[in-house]
Amino acid sequence: MSRSINEVAVAALSRREHSILEIRRKLKLKSFEEDEIDACIEKLINNNLLSExxxxxxxxxxxxxxxxxxxxxxxxxxxxxxxxxxxxxxxxxxxxxxxxxxxxxxxxxxxxxxxxxxxxxxxxxxxxxxxxxxxxxxxxxxxxxxxxx
Structure with a gap:
């Protein structure tokens, strides 16, 4: 069973802080679509999980x-x-x-x-x-x- 984009992003952020560019690169490597990545990053920022x-x-x-x-x-x-x-x-x-x-x-x-x-x-x-x-x-x-x- 593959993990959702949010699960992948939150798992990465639970290990250490990341920049937006780093999260974007990690999600691209997992073959997520650009619009999915943009939406996920926006959600992470709005929930204060991702902070540059x-x-x-x-x-x-x-x-x-x-x-x-x-x-x-x-x-x-x-x-x-x-x-x-x-x-x-x-x-x-x-x-x-x-x-x-x-x-x-x-x-x-x-x-x-x-x-x-x-x-x-x-x-x-x-x-x-x-x-x-x-x-x-x-x-x-x-x-x-x-x-x-």
Missing amino acids: ERFTESYINMRKRRGYGPGRIALELQERGIDELQFGDFLDRNNPDWHDVMRQQYCKKYGNRLADDYAEKVKRAKHLQSRGFPLDWIFKLNSMDLDEY
Whole structure:
């Protein structure tokens, strides 16, 4: 017996928050029709089961806990159909917590010692940049004692 479109959508949402684009993709994969998908999404939104605001906040917190920076998270949110106007407030790049996340990520990978030679500094900077931290933050981190940062 196959599940209804509402059952499929609610089952996905019961596991974690989703963006509208993610739910749309999952329902398309299950071969539901476009008009069915649109109606289902509208119903989920109206019943407050699907919320891009909740998804955005949840996603940012989850990725931040895993050591990713604001640049990478912003890109991932855009890939999931969230517009920068929707996540700008949640992804406050001026929040000092981001610097703590970057320092923790650095220490987790490299310990409490800064790189001595240029090649190692470049390698470490590339790692932090790939995790979504801005270069100016990385350069500032590389130029001072980790405890001061």
